Amino acid sequence: xxxxxxxxxxxxxxxxxxxxxxxxxxxxxxxxxxxxxxxxxxxxxxxxxxxxxxxxxxxxxxxxxxxxxxxxxxxxxxxxxxxxxxxxxxxxxxxxxxxxxxxxxxxxxxxxxxxxxxxxxxxxxxxxxxxxxxxxxxxxxxxxxxxxxxxxxxxxxxxxxxxxxxxxxxxxxxxxxxxxxxxxxxxxxxxxxxxxxxxxxxxxxxxxxxxxxxxxxxxxxxxxxxxxxxxxxxxxxxxxxxxxxxxxxxxxxxxxxxxxxxxxxxxxxxxxxxxxxxxxxxxxxxxxxxxxxxxxxxxxxxxxxxxxxxxxxxxxxxxxxxxxxxxxxxxxxxxxxxx
Amino acid sequence: xxxxxxxxxxxxxxxxxxxxxxxxxxxxxxxxxxxxxxxxxxxxxxxxxxxxxxxxxxxxxxxxxxxxxxxxxxxxxxxxxxxxxxxxxxxxxxxxxxxxxxxxxxxxxxxxxxxxxxxxxxxxxxxxxxxxxxxxxxxxxxxxxxxxxxxxxxxxxxxxxxxxxxxxxxxxxxxxxxxxxxxxxxxxxxxxxxxxxxxxxxxxxxxxxxxxxxxxxxxxxxxxxxxxxxxxxxxxxxxxxxxxxxxxxxxxxxxxxxxxxxxxxxxxxxxxxxxxxxxxxxxxxxxxxxxxxxxxxxxxxxxxxxxxxxxx
Numbered sequence: 001x002x003x004x005x006x007x008x009x010x011x012x013x014x015x016x017x018x019x020x021x022x023x024x025x026x027x028x029x030x031x032x033x034x035x036x037x038x039x040x041x042x043x044x045x046x047x048x049x050x051x052x053x054x055x056x057x058x059x060x061x062x063x064x065x066x067x068x069x070x071x072x073x074x075x076x077x078x079x080x081x082x083x084x085x086x087x088x089x090x091x092x093x094x095x096x097x098x099x100x101x102x103x104x105x106x107x108x109x110x111x112x113x114x115x116x117x118x119x120x121x122x123x124x125x126x127x128x129x130x131x132x133x134x135x136x137x138x139x140x141x142x143x144x145x146x147x148x149x150x151x152x153x154x155x156x157x158x159x160x161x162x163x164x165x166x167x168x169x170x171x172x173x174x175x176x177x178x179x180x181x182x183x184x185x186x187x188x189x190x191x192x193x194x195x196x197x198x199x200x201x202x203x204x205x206x207x208x209x210x211x212x213x214x215x216x217x218x219x220x221x222x223x224x225x226x227x228x229x230x231x232x233x234x235x236x237x238x239x240x241x242x243x244x245x246x247x248x249x250x251x252x253x254x255x256x257x258x259x260x261x262x263x264x265x266x267x268x269x270x271x272x273x274x275x276x277x278x279x280x281x282x283x284x285x286x287x288x289x290x291x292x293x294x295x296x297x298x299x300x301x302x303x304x305x306x307x308x309x310x311x312x313x314x315x316x317x318x319x320x321x322x323x324x325x326x327x328x329x330x331x332x333x334x335x336x337x338x339x
Numbered sequence: 340x341x342x343x344x345x346x347x348x349x350x351x352x353x354x355x356x357x358x359x360x361x362x363x364x365x366x367x368x369x370x371x372x373x374x375x376x377x378x379x380x381x382x383x384x385x386x387x388x389x390x391x392x393x394x395x396x397x398x399x400x401x402x403x404x405x406x407x408x409x410x411x412x413x414x415x416x417x418x419x420x421x422x423x424x425x426x427x428x429x430x431x432x433x434x435x436x437x438x439x440x441x442x443x444x445x446x447x448x449x450x451x452x453x454x455x456x457x458x459x460x461x462x463x464x465x466x467x468x469x470x471x472x473x474x475x476x477x478x479x480x481x482x483x484x485x486x487x488x489x490x491x492x493x494x495x496x497x498x499x500x501x502x503x504x505x506x507x508x509x510x511x512x513x514x515x516x517x518x519x520x521x522x523x524x525x526x527x528x529x530x531x532x533x534x535x536x537x538x539x540x541x542x543x544x545x546x547x548x549x550x551x552x553x554x555x556x557x558x559x560x561x562x563x564x565x566x567x568x569x570x571x572x573x574x575x576x577x578x579x580x581x582x583x584x585x586x587x588x589x590x591x592x593x594x595x596x597x598x599x600x601x602x603x604x605x606x607x608x609x610x611x612x613x614x615x616x617x618x619x620x621x622x623x624x625x626x627x628x629x630x631x632x633x634x635x636x637x638x639x640x641x642x643x644x645x646x647x648x649x650x651x
Binding site: 204289 | 415452454495501504509600625
C-alpha cells in the first residue's frame with residue numbers, strides 16, 4: 001500500500017470496529033418506552049417493586065401495584081401519586097395474594113377493568129421473600145412455603161398474564177425477578193435457591209416459546225437489596241451465612257429498579273445489577289441470548305479465575321464452622337451424643 | 340480434580356429411587372455388580388418384583404443385601420418410611436449413598452397450563468427428589484454417616500426451550516438445591532453430586548413424546564440421546580471420580596462448562612476448551628432453534644384456534 005493510504009486505512013481499521021460495536025449497542029432497535037403503557041407490578045408496595053413502580057410513574061406509565069397488605073398498599077399509592085406526570089395516568093393499587101392462579105387471575109382482572117378490560121402491557125414480578133435456614137432444620141411444609149414464596153409467587157401470575165396477552169393479542173413484556181442466588185448457591189439457601197433457579201428455568205423456556213407470540217421476556221438477578229425484606233431475612237439467617245456475606249455489598253431498591261428498567265429498555269434478557277452479577281451472568285449463560293458477546297467475554301474470563309478462588313474461601317469458611325455447627329445441632333437436639 | 344482413592348461401592352448400602360426402570364435400574368445393576376448392597380424404591384409393586392429379579396442376576400457375592408421397596412417418595416413422610424424400611428436389614432443404619440432417579444417429564448405449551456399442571460410438573464421434576472434428599476440427609480447427620488447424595492437433573496437445567504415450561508423450572512430447581520447442599524453438607528462430610536443427562540431412551544421417553552408439542556419434537560429431531568445404561572455408566576464414573584456436575588457426551592459437557600459459574604469444576608483445563616467451543620456453538624445453535632419457533636407461528640395459532648383457546 002502507498003504510505004498516503006496507510007494512515008487513513010489504519011484509522012479506519014481502528015475506528016470502524018468501535019463504531020460498529022457502539023452502533024450495535026444503541027441503534028439496533030427502538031428503546032422500550034413505558035409512557036402510556038399499563039404496567040402491572042406485584043410485590044409493588046415495598047422494596048424494589050415499589051421503586052420500580054415509582055420509576056414507571058415518573059416515565060408516564062399507567063401503573064397497577066399489587067400486594068397483600070392494604071395499609072402498605074395505601075402508603076405506596078400515596079408515594080406514587082407524588083410522582084404523577086399527567087392527569088391521564090391511571091395509578092391504582094390492588095390487594096391480592098398472587099401466589100395462586102386464582103389470586104393472580106383476580107388481580108389481573110381487577111387491574112384490567114380500569115382499562116376497558118385490556119390486560120396490562122408489561123408485568124413486573126417483584127413478589128418474593130427469603131428465609132435462609134439450615135437444611136437439616138427444614139420440613140416438607142417449610143420447603144413448600146419457600147417454593148411458593150419464591151417461585152409460585154411469580155409463576156402463577158406469569159401464567160395468567162401470558163394467557164391474557166395471547167388471547168388479547170397484546171405484544172407485551174414479562175419481567176421476572178430472580179437473584180444472584182439463581183446463578184449459584186451457598187449454605188443456608190437450600191430452600192431459596194431452588195425457587196430462584198426455577199424462575200430462571202421458566203424464563204429460559206418462555207423466552208424461546210414466546211417467539212410464537214411476540215411477547216418479550218426479561219429476568220433480573222439482583223444481589224442483596226437493602227429493603228425491609230432484607231432486615232427480616234437477616235433475623236433468621238444462619239451465622240455462617242452471615243459471616244460469608246460479611247464483605248458483600250448491596251444495592252438500594254431504587255438503584256436496582258433503575259438498572260432493571262434500563263435493561264428492559266435496552267432489550268436485555270438477563271439483567272444484572274453490579275459487577276459480581278455481571279461476572280456470574282457471563283459465567284453461567286450457556287445458550288441464553290447474551291446482551292454483548294464482547295463484554296461477556298471479559299466478565300467470563302474474570303469469572304473463570306476469580307470465582308473458583310472465591311468459592312474456595314467460602315468452602316474454607318464453612319469447614320472452619322463445623323465444630324460450632326455441631327454444637328448448635330446438639331443444643332437443638334438434632335444430634336445427640338458427643339462426636 | 341481427584342487424585343485420591345476412587346469411591347468404591349463394595350459393601351456400601353446404596354438407596355435408589357426410581358429404581359425399578361430406566362436409569363435407576365441400570366444404576367442398581369452396576370452397583371450390584373460391583374459388590375454394593377442395593378435397595379431399589381418405586382411405586383409399582385409388579386415392576387419392582389421384575390426389577391429385583393434382574394438385579395439378582397447382577398449379584399456379585401452371596402453376602403449382598405438386594406431389596407425392593409414399594410413407596411411413593413414424593414413426600415417427606417413417604418421418603419422417611421422408605422428409608423426406614425431400607426435401613427432395617429442393616430440394624431437401623433441408614434443408606435450411605437442415595438441415587439435419586441425418580442422423575443418424569445410432560446412437555447406442553449405454557450398457555451395450556453394451570454396451577455395444577457404446574458404443581459404436578461414441579462412434583463415429578465423436583466419434589467420427587469428433594470424430599471428424599473431431606474429425609475436421607477437428616478438420617479445421615481443424626482447417625483454420623485458420611486454419605487453421598489446423587490441428584491439426577493437434566494440438560495434442561497442448563498437451558499430450556501419451547502414446550503418445557505412445566506419441566507425446566509423443577510430441573511433448574513434441583514441444580515439450585517444441589518449447589519446449596521454442596522456447600523452446606525461440607526459441615527457433615529456428605530458429598531453431593533448432580534447428573535445432567537440429555538434425552539434418555541426409556542419407556543418414560545415414549546410416554547413423553549405422545550403429548551409433546553410438535554414444534555418441540557421438530558427441534559429435537561436431529562438430537563441424539565443415550566440409553567439408560569450409558570447414562571448410568573456415566574453417573575457411576577462421575578461419582579467414583581468425585582465429580583460434582585456429571586454430564587455424558589459432548590453436548591452435556593459443553594453446556595456444563597458454559598454454565599458452571601462458581602460451581603466446583605472437575606477439570607479447569609477441559610472446561611476451558613468446552614466453554615470456548617460453547618461460546619461459538621451455543622449461540623449459533625440457539626439462533627436455529629429461535630428461527631424454527633418463529634417459522635411455527637402460523638401453525639401454532641391454528642392449533643390454538645382448534646383447541647378453543649383462541650376464537651376462530
